[in-house]
Amino acid sequence: MTWRVDRWQRGDEPSLRAWFDARDSAFRHDHRGLPDDPWEEVRLVASTDRPATATERLVLRTESGDVVGGAQVDLPLEDNEDVAEVDVFVAPPHRRRGGGTALLGAVREVARGHGRTRLVAEVGGPLGEEPPGAAFARAHGGSAALAEVRRVLDLQGAQLDPPPVPGGYEALGWTGTPDDALLEDLARLRVAMSVDVPMGDLDWKPERWDAGRTRASYEWPHECGRTVVSTAVRHTASGRLVGWTDLAASRFTPEHAYQWDLLVDRDHRGHGLGLVLKVLNLRRFREACPGSRCVHTWNAAVNRHMIAINEAVGFRPLEEWEEWLLPL
Template sequence: MREWDPRSASAAEVRSLVETVNAVLAADLPDDPPWRDVQVRDYLAETMPGERRITWVAEDDRLPEGESKIFAHVSILLLGDIGVLEVLVRPELRRRGLGRQLVAVAARRAYLEGFSSIGVEAIGGTTAIPFYESLGFEREYVETRGVLNLDSVDWLALGGMASGISPGYRIEYHPGGPPDHLLEAYAQAKAEAQHDDEDLELAPRSSDPQRLRDSIETLHRRGLKPYIVLAIHEATGAVAGLTEVVVPAQHPERADQYDTIVVREHRGYGIDRAIKARMLFELRAAEPTLRQVQTWNAQHNESMLKVNAELGYQSDRDWYEYIADVTQLVQSLELS
């Protein structure tokens, strides 16, 4: 096992890691599209300003020069006072203690760097759940993933939804990110929604204009193309609602719907339904390879779940956020 820098890694190493990701996907999430070897290096290397991602790989070192066989991978993204972990072990090499060893290396680094906790997203129905629980991680938050198949969308009905917004609001579409003149109002809408959140902030929202700009630039550098649809309250110019989708270069068949916000005082005017419906029309036109859009919602968010069901999203799996105290984790891993 060694620390690994995707920036200086060979093309063979990156290719081998993609193969491992795809072997893991085939075993754990067989309905998710496999990764392409497109901008994977950028995806792994780029972070927001002030954040760092440290990566280790386990590889077969008996191969000839120029070949590579990476069979396991761990990374920890250090942000704020939390480290966000990602661990993958090839299916045929599981239950031999490799995963535990990888977490131990990353946790020790987070401890040495003074971080207080480690968070991780674990997908329901996969081996990650018993794995993190065996390491003492505690479940903090759950969301349900919904997946929408574009070929099952009723576009006529969707057209009605897209235009069903109350008078006094205007919908705008911004491929690539919000324009400069809207950054302030956009960040304001995000800041207001921040108060409603209970999750672990493993992916913090960008609620000030500079951070927002940085986050959009980071998405582009990682190969994640952002699309934004927003609703403007015409009387005040405020951003009343917004929805963000990214289309990853690594799997352009399936887009991620990241964040949808309707600012509290603008709820009840059909904004959620209208901006999401408009987004689907725009994506269909802009991204010919796109087949599916996935989104994540808290189970208590009944109004958003209802709208998602109307649009054609089908509940897929639960996604959990787990957390562990770094000191306790390091101690228990060293004792075991």
């Protein structure tokens, strides 16, 4: 089979739509109850610059020009500049004919061109089944670096009794971009989030965050149609934020919401602040996005404290995921 792999050029909407359709069909085939991002959002994401990241998209075509797969290569610009995060996909009817291999070859060229030395790819599928992406990554010299589990919560049915906020702390919340006064503390918590959660063999380096990057990390999802609801806890004696969480849904498909980060500063763990953040934010989210039906969350399989909180709230496991490292 002869394949053609082209770099997608911004503005070429027909190719982007075909790229999206291939990815969407791969998602529907490979996952249970997990839709791809909606087309309207993918369009907005592709037409804007993601903060602190350069993105390249590749389009896989058959000899006759039909688009049957593609890839996205995300290149961190502020830290972890050795890494390219990749998503390679082939529509199910066209698999096992070398299309994925052709794409990966082009991905490697792009990554080398940007001075990267390793690829990180995520694969996932139903519990107990090895996803095709894992076999593919292994066949290409990769190694599994971090095991994760995706859990889902029935948001409308969940019993979300608010736990009391422990003495010495106060909770606050916002929707969208936080006040400027919170940005420096949130930047510090983002750095902690990049190193203080289990990362397996990923060798992820501390991320560099400041107030500007933190602001942009809320503004950009908003431009792309995402509603982000956040809750934080403040240590009253010092006045500093010592934990926060973000939960997001696309306004194009509000029924599916996604748990983003949740972190409690190391010095303030053991007081139940994780559960406070989780429950208060889910409650606020349910009010802000009444169309939301379920929340998806991914945790490292060894992250037992976070998993205990999620299970207590009612999240149930649906899929196993893995981060793979692929050599260049």
